[in-house]
Every structure is written in C-alpha cells, then in structure tokens.
Amino acid sequence: MPAPQCASCHKARAALHRPRSGQALCGACFCTAFEAEVLHTVIAGRLLPPGAVVAVGASGGKDSTVLAHVLRELAPRLGISLHLVAVDEGIGGYRDAALAAVRRQAARWELPLTVVAYADLFGGWTMDAVARSTAGSGRSRACCTFCGVLRRRALEEGARLVGATHVVTGEPDDMAEAVLMNFLRAAGGWRGRGLGSQAGALPRCHPLQLASQKEVVLYAHFRRLDYFSECVSRGAASAVLDLVHSAGRLALARQRPRRPAPAPLRALASALCQACALLGGLNAAGPPGHRQGPPGLDEEGPPREPQPSRPPTSILIPTTS
Numbered sequence: 001m002p003a004p005q006c007a008s009c010h011k012a013r014a015a016l017h018r019p020r021s022g023q024a025l026c027g028a029c030f031c032t033a034f035e036a037e038v039l040h041t042v043i044a045g046r047l048l049p050p051g052a053v054v055a056v057g058a059s060g061g062k063d064s065t066v067l068a069h070v071l072r073e074l075a076p077r078l079g080i081s082l083h084l085v086a087v088d089e090g091i092g093g094y095r096d097a098a099l100a101a102v103r104r105q106a107a108r109w110e111l112p113l114t115v116v117a118y119a120d121l122f123g124g125w126t127m128d129a130v131a132r133s134t135a136g137s138g139r140s141r142a143c144c145t146f147c148g149v150l151r152r153r154a155l156e157e158g159a160r161l162v163g164a165t166h167v168v169t170g171e172p173d174d175m176a177e178a179v180l181m182n183f184l185r186a187a188g189g190w191r192g193r194g195l196g197s198q199a200g201a202l203p204r205c206h207p208l209q210l211a212s213q214k215e216v217v218l219y220a221h222f223r224r225l226d227y228f229s230e231c232v233s234r235g236a237a238s239a240v241l242d243l244v245h246s247a248g249r250l251a252l253a254r255q256r257p258r259r260p261a262p263a264p265l266r267a268l269a270s271a272l273c274q275a276c277a278l279l280g281g282l283n284a285a286g287p288p289g290h291r292q293g294p295p296g297l298d299e300e301g302p303p304r305e306p307q308p309s310r311p312p313t314s315i316l317i318p319t320t321s
C-alpha cells in the first residue's frame with residue numbers, strides 16, 4: 001500500500017506518524033513542526049530573552065546535537081547567539097569519540113566551541129581518577145554522583161568563561177524524572193534540577209523539555225545530524241509529557257510566598273558547593289592518581305562501544321511504492 005500524503009503540505013508522501021498525534025507527515029514538514037514547537041516552548045516559557053548569549057551544553061549525544069541544531073535554526077528569530085560548551089570528564093575510551101562529534105558539529109554549523117576539562121578545573125581530578133579513588137565504596141553509584149555534580153559545575157564554569165548569560169542542555173522528556181523527583185521532595189514548592197536554576201548560577205533551561213525521545217531521534221534522522229550514539233531505545237509516553245506540562249503549570253501557579261525549603265531542597269540548591277565538598281572528600285583520601293588501576297568507569301567490563309543510531313521504525317512509514 002502506498003504511503004499516505006503528508007497531512008501538512010499535501011504534496012510529498014508521509015514518512016512518519018507522529019507518536020502523540022498520529023498525524024502523518026513528510027520528513028520536511030515534521031522537522032518544521034518540531035522546530036516550531038521548540039520555538040513555542042522557548043517563547044511561552046520566556047526561557048531565552050532576545051540578546052541572550054546561550055551556552056549550549058554539547059555532549060555530542062543526540063539530545064544536545066538536536067538542541068544545538070534547532071536553536072541554530074531559531075537563533076535569528078529569537079535574537080540570541082550560541083556558543084557550544086563541551087565538558088571533557090576524562091573518561092578513557094568514551095568521551096574522546098563524543099568530543100570528536102562535537103568538534104565536527106561546531107565546524108559544520110560554524111558555531112564557536114569551548115572545551116573545559118575536569119582535570120584543569122578540579123585540580124587534576126578526572127572521572128577515571130575519581131573511579132579509581134572511590135573503588136570499593138559503592139563505586140558505580142559514587143561515580144554517577146561525582147560526575148553529575150562536577151559536570152554541572154564544569155558547564156557553569158565554561159559558560160561563564162565564554163560570557164554566556166544562559167545555559168541550555170538537552171534532556172527531552174527525561175524532564176519527567178526531575179519533575180517527579182521534585183514532586184516527591186517538596187510538596188510545598190517547585191525547585192531543583194528540572195525546570196529551575198540553582199541559586200547563584202546562570203539561568204539554565206531545557207528547550208526540548210516537551211519533545212519526546214522518539215521525535216528527537218526522528219529529527220536527527222531527517223536532518224541527517226551527525227552525533228555520538230549510545231542506546232536510543234527509550235520510548236516516550238504521553239503520561240510523561242503530561243507530567244512535564246503539569247509541572248510547568250505548577251511553576252506558574254507558584255505566586256504565593258514560598259515556605260522555607262526543607263533540608264533536602266537546601267542541599268539541592270547548593271550544587272556548586274556540593275562540587276567543592278565532593279572534591280574535598282576526594283583530596284582527603286589522597287591526590288588524583290594516588291590509586292592505580294585500569295582507566296574507565298565500568299567495573300563489570302570495558303567501556304561501552306557506541307551503538308549504531310537508528311530512528312524508531314515503529315512510527316516510520318515504509319517507503320514502498
């Protein structure tokens with residue numbers, strides 16, 4: 001059976017059914033719609049004012065690749081300028097390939113790129129050194145904690161270095177996780193790693209917050225974006241997006257005076273100090289490199305190989321005649 005006509009341009013054959021609406025669109029109309037939706041997210045949420053100098057957290061992965069590409073398309077309309085900031089965590093066998101992808105993107109899209117390294121920012125500590133230092137102490141979990149906190153700090157440093165006024169990161173419907181965490185942590189207020197920014201830090205936002213993982217992959221596919229690919233098999237659920245919408249409404253409704261945050265929230269709001277606290281703990285146990293061991297974070301085996309990237313075939317329309 002031939003593919004249906006695109007429901008938007010009525011000229012080309014449809015190439016996909018949009019996961020949420022079921023609308024059949026050709027690749028070009030889908031990309032245009034996707035960009036328009038991100039534009040709406042930015043404008044409606046007042047995420048990036050005209051004149052903003054925006055540091056894009058560029059990991060080389062699909063989310064930040066799509067984010068950078070979409071914002072580059074929208075930049076003239078939004079009146080913003082972009083600067084890619086990549087963090088080199090010092091993870092042997094993993095980050096190098098991702099950074100190479102970021103360099104190719106910067107060159108192709110003619111965007112300025114700054115790379116900041118943990119080793120330079122944190123007194124010689126790389127994630128490989130952290131992994132060795134924390135070995136035997138619930139290592140995998142400790143590594144994620146260190147990496148998340150230090151990366152946030154490094155991105156902030158990089159953004160300030162390039163004179164950015166705002167920071168943006170990928171995170172499409174992963175936002176739901178943050179939303180849920182915030183609901184659970186604070187029945188009385190909305191704050192934290194999700195849609196807000198931390199005290200003293202540059203404003204940080206997630207323009208892809210309402211996009212689904214599947215559509216991010218489809219956008220990358222139709223725009224033929226070159227990115228460093230890991231597992232892309234996570235699906236999108238409408239409930240997840242509804243949750244993010246609810247959080248946005250909750251944030252807008254939060255006009256009443258705020259109650260003092262409970263203790264866990266105060267801890268969340270001090271991630272910059274958290275980085276120093278974690279580094280202090282590491283240094284107390286010995287300088288970077290004091291413990292020898294194999295590089296790489298995965299104690300169960302060697303660092304993961306990148307997986308080939310594929311769009312979710314369940315929503316692509318087969319191109320048969």
Ligand SMILES: Nc1ncnc2c1ncn2[C@@H]1O[C@H](COP(=O)(O)OP(=O)(O)OP(=O)(O)O)[C@@H](O)[C@H]1O
Nearest residue numbers: 057058059061062063064065085086087169170171
């Ligand atoms: N090394 C890095 N350098 C700069 N920004 C980063 C780096 N790692 C992550 N980020 C930013 O944080 C966001 C969330 O990263 P995380 O690894 O949690 O999610 P992800 O879904 O794998 O993102 P991506 O597909 O962009 O790699 C990324 O989209 C990116 O904007």
